[in-house]
Amino acid sequence: MITLGLMQSGLSMNTFYKRWLLIILLIFVLGIGYKAVRIIVPAYSLWRDTQTLQNLADTQDFTSIDPEKLDKTAQSVHKNTRELHTQLKSFFPLFRRLDWIPVLGDDLAAAPDLLEAGLLLSESGAVLSEQIAAPILREWQADSSQELLLLVAQTVDDSRQELPTARANLWSAEYFLNNADVSGRLRDPLQRLQKRLPDARLVLDALSQLPNIIGLYGEERNYLLVLQNEDELRATGGFISAVGVARFQNGHLDSITFEDSYTLDKPDAPLLTPPAPLQEFMLAETWVLRDANWSPDAPTAARDIQKIYESNTGEKLDGVIMLNQEAVVRLVDAIGPLTLPDFPEPITGANLRNYMRRAYSPDESVPLEEWWLDRKQFIQVLFDAIMQRIQVEYSQVDMVHLMDNLRSALDEGHIILNTFTLPGVQVIIEGRGWHRPLLQAGTGDYLMVVNSNLGFNKVNAVVQHQMEYHVSLTNLENLFTRLSLFYTHPQGEGVDCIHEARYGDTLSYEEMISRCYWNYVRVYPSSGSQLIESSLHPIAGERLLSSEGWDGRAERSQEILWDGRIVQPITQFLLVSDSETASFTYGLPQKVLSQEDGVYAYHLIIQKQDGVVSTPTVVIVDLPLNAVKIHAPFAVISENKVVRWELDLRQDTEFFIEFELE
Secondary structure (H helix, E strand, O other): OHHHHHHHHOOOHHHHHHHHHHHHHHHHHHHHHHHHHHHHHHHHHHHHHHHHHHHHHOOOOHHHOOHHHHHHHHHHHHHHHHHHHHHHHHHHHHHOOOOOOOOOHHHHHHHHHHHHHHHHHHHHHHHHHHHHHHHHHHHHHHOOOOOHHHHHHHHHHHOHHHHHHHHHHHHHHHHHHHHOOOOHHHHHHHHHHHHHHHHHHHHHHHHHHHHHHOOOOOOEEEEEEEEEEHHHOOOOOOEEEEEEEEEEEOOEEEEEEEEEHHHHOOOOOOOOOOOHHHHHHHOOOOOOHHHOOOOOOHHHHHHHHHHHHHHHHOOOOOEEEEEEHHHHHHHHHHHOOEOOOOOOOOEOOOOHHHHHHHHHOOOOOOOHHHHHHHOOHHHHHHHHHHHHHHHOOHHHOOHHHHHHHHHHHHHOOOEEEEEOOOHHHHHHHHHHOOOOOOOOOOOOEEEEEEEEEOOOOOHHHOOEEEEEEEEEOOOOOOOEEEEEEEEEOOOOOOOOOOOOOOOOOOOOHHHHHOOOEEEEEEEEEOOOOEEEEEOOOOEOHHHOOOOOOEOOOOEEOOEEOOOOOEEOOEEEEEEEOOEEEEEEEEEOOHHHEEEEOOEEEEEEEEEOOOOOOOEEEEEEEEOOOOEEEEEOOOOEEOOOOEEEEEEEEOOOEEEEEEEEEO
């Protein structure tokens, strides 16, 4: 009947189908066009908004940012990202199969993961802008006389419930970004973003705890700042030269005051027994604050410092922050240059050490007693300038540079954090490893070398230290290693090595550098290791402060850490005038080597001593001659089955080998 009707109307079958095909094509084109508009419009708006956000981020004085513009742009970014996600989500399965297309294939296949990450990040940005950033800017621009840190804490406290969701979004976004296998042209910006996400999570964690950290709810908070001088190296970074207390009350920073560590010696304080090496080699009769960082396990050292400080002052501490010269150098490098009244040129990270040494050295016109009392006053002057720059002149601070430098100082052990009364804060610190405990574990191999200067001088400013760790796995039933430590003192040749406490004729810092290195060495091996032999380093009694000779034999000692762990380092006392090499050979426990389904695995952690910038290190592992399928990331593997790494040890480093036997 339809055909008859068409024939009667004069239309052919071909004409009928062509018209319907044109109608269908027109509908399809209109649909595609509509879809394209729904994609192009938010995409263009998103591009425009990201340019606006970039311009806002480049603003030198972040407190001058227009809060309304910031929040409007952040909300627009999230709205447009959500619209793009909605319009493209149905095409995600198709995108994931387009990796075969030349040039653009990898990026198209990664587009779903990138868009999922973008949606999560934009949601976090919109929430944080609306609830925290914009309100802070409005309040500050209305009254810039208020304390910025207190304002931030109050705003965070008002919107505390929003932070967990924002943080969870960052975790999820990182998952999607890790799945995105993009082309080379997108890899660099993607990696930069991935690098920043852990920092963003850390900022949110810190913000969530900020009200508690500064005592916003009426508490008094006291944090001890322990300034360590790595030129006189000790276990956690250096001799404790000075300490300061940062005092918070009701969220207000009341003061940060520093004093010479010697002034905290109180004759009426309870006498505490010092560690045995301090008694034997330095003739210490009581344990004083300046020597309290004896344990290389920083949580233990922090509690020893707390115990001595509270005993001497009666003031309770909520935490201990240890930092050395390198930490201050990186801080000033990010916020400087600084102008100080007692130095003729601007202070930067490059010349800060020169400033500190010059400020320490006495003026010939100043009486000795006056110099002794005032020789560390420059520390307060320097930190006052630092706080002035951060609290008042913050528009001159590159915040990204500051964050990068602080993070590297924390990661490398130049800043160490431990709290006693803030469990939520301590969880965050421990999650990043910034409390710096001994990492000696129950499985795998482990090494930490700790050098302690017991010579009453500053020779570590120039002494060079290298080490070689040579492991033999050639006989899988008899594992052992040889550790060699190399010390060079470029200014020690010809120096009369007498172990005594003196400041020298000129009282200058340079004279204290040009002396001999009296080094108490502790080697922390994998638990269960057995010392086989070591080099001998005898010292005649007339050279030592105690007048009792040292037979030069390495010993095993025992230390109890604050958490109840017992460690047994190998110890040696070395005199380094120009150069010295110490070696230790010890058997390794079988636990350092695991085996599963015919695959052997050797895992080593070398923990860097805090306060040391870097140590040239060589790790050599001899494998059985019938080892095959050797896998050792970043190592050089020779034909005779020797695995070798060479590196500058700047932070704790793991080494891993897998192999099978023919």
